[in-house]
Amino acid sequence: MDLSSQSVSPIPSGSEPNLPKKSLEGRTIPKVTFLVVAICWFAMFSEGYDLAIYGAVLPAILDDPAWKLSPAMAGSIASYALFGMLIGAVISGTITDIFGRKKVMALCITIFSISMIFAALAPTPQLFGIIRFIGGLALGGVIPTASALTIEYSPIKRRSLMYAIMYTGYAMGGVFSAFFSILFLADHSWRVMFWIGALPILAVPFILKFLPESLEFLVVKNRVADAERIANKYNISIENIKEAAKKEKKKAKSKTNNAVAELFSRQNIRPTIFFWITFFMGLFTIYGLTTWLPQMMRSAGYPLGSSIGFLLMLNFSAAVGAILAGVAADKWGSKKVIIISYLLAGISIALLSVKSSMLVVYGLVGVAGFGTIGTTLILNAYISKYFSTKIRGTAFGWALGFGRIGAILGPILAGLIISWNFNLTMNFYVFALAGTIAAIAVIFIPKGIHGEV
Template identity: 70%
Template structure:
């Protein structure tokens, strides 16, 4: 009887192990319903952020003609930088807080904050108050990217993380397209304030997010909050064991105090990766914000009849959205580092070639490559760093890298503006962005394999 019982127990244990292995394999290869839910919510948040960040460029010509404020070019440029400065602060501070308090709470806070600031911007009585609201809203925007990046990575199958991240991040590019379309069809009739009222709409989705978005299992496991993790895992039929398997930092750490999440970025094993990620983000965001600010003017100065800046905005963002999806699939197959390096290199070459007089077909093709290689590639870079670091400091790593990158985002428009005011040869403006692309292409190659040896 005991022997039979032992056989039954062994058989049950073996079947349970097999089932567990099958579930783990399923999680690694297939895409479940909870993944689609989390990615859809994160995609919407990125759509809102993309709209928010593109809105100022769309309203700027009208805003400068607004008689009640009489903005000068210098004032308009300063106000445009306020949101970027806020994003720098938000990316660093909020990105760190999400590794302390959790992804869901910080995402809701960030989305609520910048939605409220959009509404206040729509009602701003003066340019000074408008600039203040844009700065505070930038803090909320800065917190969105690290949070949705961590959630998307953590709820995506291991073999499909880059692809799912790319899908999620198309929201950013499509938000820019949506901003341009709203401006094109409605701003002329209803004025610039309508744009900011539209930007406040995401706050209506907050109750849905609070009800349906689960907290990150990786975060809960990393914080030893197993009861909450098991409740979510049971609800969505997810294996907790598979989460623990990918928490190598927890192994052998029982009874030991865990280091500060920021300090771990500068530990002996991470400092090289941290510095080269920062360099790559700096150059990547330098290109993105410098190009989106000055490329239309640069091309007109070069004699290109490109048309309106709205057409350029659509070309850049549509190519970025489509290119990010292709790059995400390629990154899952051939590795993020190779895809990012090649894409930044192609972007640098295409921007340099824009300095040469060409047919409009070639011009639009080069602009499309530039959009993919700058905006689209930086999206994959976000996924790369999110996969690279452990769950305990994943959002912190991305937040600080984006924060440092925002310095490049701020310097890009300023530097080219100085070049133009100093009457430098126009070719220099194209070459400075091309040079940034080449440096980004090289710096990402110096990022070592992570602790897992997988990336």
């Protein structure tokens, strides 16, 4: 319902109307930013666990005599969820620009949590794969909604940092999937790990109650009264948001109203193409490694516990590195940080093919985690800042959607290489090349219309 013509309701009890309202244009971080980032962090943590747990338990699934999976089939099953994410990212990225972020996020968490329950109960690998696909549809909607809310509620001078903090939830979800697997997998069925992944559904009522809707979305949709109500509650100013919305509307009068078509306008086509290439190569590397790293290291002669430990290191270094990269991106620009990080990732992944000490191997895996997962966190923030509010969700959703093609192919190709009995080093070289191509693609992204670099 359009509430733009209604009067603004009284300021809720507990607000401080006599204090000057905080603007999101500077560096000061209001309390509402921490609330939004915390909820979005939890959503990303849940997604990170859901996606990483398959790679963590894959060695156990391959050893399950009831399923008798081949590496090629296991790689295909890994891609079912990612194929669902491809569709889900495109759909949710578009509908969040129409219906808002809050309800879409809550719905996505509900669906993928329920899918984890059914995955734990799946009697056959075929049904398991179908369930993972359905869960993937919902998983694809979490990143665009969490990213948009975090960016829109963060001060402009702190966006890269706050986004990096939020997105560490994804990496920490991967850390916990590996940690729980190390603790429980030896003594319990791999199915227990999927039961744990269903717990986020318990947080949905909290999210619906406390997560505020996007102020920029409300203003753009002419629901100014709703936006003012939220701004008053959290004592923040939306004058700059309203001014920016007016400018966007003036620009839009002479342009198409189709957000997807606008991505391919003369102004946006070049960054759109190179963002898509970067997402493709980046996600190809991330999901190929997170799916197969434990099994690849196990095949190289490491015990199961140590092999899963490499997955833990991959995600932990991504979480820590993302925060450092966020600080660096705010200081020196996202583009430079992303290029350097992807190049370092490519080098470290290639060096994993050389037999070395455990300390060196853990160090290389750590650099790979920072340069792939950690760098993608900054890449997501970069594209969210790069495009205008009108097409932000659509641009992000479609870039992620195209990137999911790479995510789908990564686990499949790695599984095929193992099934074809190629030298184990081949997978490392393939992922190293993908990271290098991602770095080169970022070089060709032009300076944004809002000055993002």
